[in-house]
Amino acid sequence: MFKRILIANRGEIACRVIATARRLGVETVAVYSDADAAALHVAMADRAVRLGPAPARDSYLRADLILEAAKATGAEAIHPGYGFLSENADFAEACEKAGVVFIGPPASAIRAMGSKSEAKALMDKAGVPLTPGYHGADQDPAHLQAEADRIGYPVLIKASAGGGGKGMRLVETSADFEEALASCKREASASFGDDKVLVERFVTRPRHIEMQVFADSYGNAVHLFERDCSIQRRHQKVVEEATAPGMPEDLRQRMGEAAVAAALAVGYQGAGTVEFIAETASDGTPGDFFFMEMNTRLQVEHPVTEMVTGQDLVEWQLRVASGEPLPLMQEEIYDYGHAIEVRLYAEDPDGGFLPSIGVLNHLRFPQDSEGIRIDTGVRQGDEISPHYDPMIAKLIAYGPNRDVAIARLLAALRETEVAGIATNRDFLIRVLSQEDFSEGLLDTGFIAAREEMLLPGRPRADDIVLAMATLIELDGEARKARARAATGGDPYSPWARADGWRLNDAGPVDLKFKDFDGERSIRTRHHHGAWHCRVDDGAEIEATLLSVTDDFLEARIDGDRRTLGYSRSETQTGDRLTLFYGADTFVLDRLDPLASATGGDQSDHALTAPMPGKVTAIFVAAGDTVTAGQSLMILEAMKMEHTIKAPADGTVDALPFAVGDQVTDGAVLISFAEE
Structure with a gap:
């Protein structure tokens, strides 16, 4: 086992890795940007090294600085967490050249699975079921549209190098394809530096089911059962659970075998997740399944697997990376009970789920609740910045069965309090309270089909x-x-x-x-x-x-x-x-009638930036007449595109910014004529 490791990440995953390392007696080195100098992961680690300014490109994405920190502190290995450099093959190779163990798969496996197109070709050879689609190199928009027309609508455009729901668009008709493709390519380029896409048939009632796999350097590979991640918003996971509700045992066995075959096909080592899309019957039972992608890292939702198997997946990562064989073989792995996880985000569901930036003036989680686990990287008084993912915490509930797990998680959410910024807490409670959710009637369109119930608007105080x-x-x-x-x-x-x-x-x-x-x-x-x-x-x-x-x-x-x-x-x-x-x-x-109301409200005749970002597209000009709901501008923030729409009918008076301009929080993006 290693004596000292460096964690090339931040937030809750850095804190999560530190907790296991401490239990195993392994010293930890944290790295941080200027924005994270007082962060929880910095306080928890045995040592901490500054990387650079707040933007990730100047800090957490600087492989050279991270390797220098590892060398200076004597770290034997680097745990990349997820995001940032976790699936960067060049970084994995650089670690090897520097004599530092990369706690993850070899660079060849990362490259094989890093391109969705190449990964699907490999899976096809390995006999893993694939979704019908186009995964070729010809990226001419006319050719891509012709392929989509051939496949048949609806289709899904996906960034070839993508993940986390970024660079993904659902297209219902041929007429919508061109605009969706352009938007998808812009977002893919901003998020991954690569605008290549693939086009696939969209399964109309899909369930997103993934298999946790593990492999060692001795040719052993196992799965630790499945997770259901079907409850999504804009292709980003909202609720995850293990094991998948209503999963037939024969399907679990076939899916597990396919996942292990996928890992072996690329010479995999360490923790990975093979993601499948499954056709779903009207009663919610999953049926035929197709390979989507393989994530060559630990997943955000790994705690639900840990809770039903009783295994510490970070410990498994450390042991495998240090040269040990897998702790357990397939016949020794069992699952017990049920676990559900939700992601508590600093975002405003009533404002189009835009990230909410600010200070956590008040933060309270349930204390010592049976079957409840909280994974977080923040404390009261910390700031949610515009530079990184706005996750506050993951709340995970375990129970002897799914009903108990749901009840415990609902109780934990009601006891969770966050003030100073907007959060999705109330939205999560509404999702878990849906009768269809309780009955296991899940698919990736669950939220979209129930928007009126799940997004009723801000509650008025009675x-x-x-x-x-x-x-x-x-x-x-x-x-x-x-x-x-x-x-x-x-x-x-x-x-x-x-x-x-x-x-x-x-x-x-x-x-x-x-x-x-x-x-x-x-x-x-x-x-x-x-x-x-x-x-x-x-x-x-x-x-x-x-x-x-x-x-x-x-x-x-x-x-x-x-x-x-x-x-x-x-x-x-x-x-x-x-x-x-x-x-x-x-x-x-x-309202204090004696208080001096300095500043005042924003003008009713202007749209302001909900957060810092960059203007990537403008669809109107000064003097244009617009209607309520019309798309006016696209603002890119946190590597996601946010469409600014007209709140009412009116006439555009001025556009202070141009495409490519950076804007600050609250800046006037578009002003309207007073009439």
């Missing part, structure tokens, strides 16, 4: 939520009053109280909140130990404060005990409350 927000604010005022009295006045004076006390009568206290839907008014009176709240001149609610801390409230609302978690932060116009109530997250701004 009277109960507003009453509890009022209790939080009134308690905060009372604390401030007591603090002022303690520092310069009489703490027992009735004038130091903020509970509505008056000499002759319980006077009213008026509060105003603002959410996405406008202002909300609450008038309260304190009477016989309770607050009587009237919301927007509607019905009156009786609210009694039972207990409150800096982030948790317990109250009795009209006789019923209610609890919620919350976070308070300050804005230019007053307090901001983020409330976590059941499956919903609410953001309310307390």
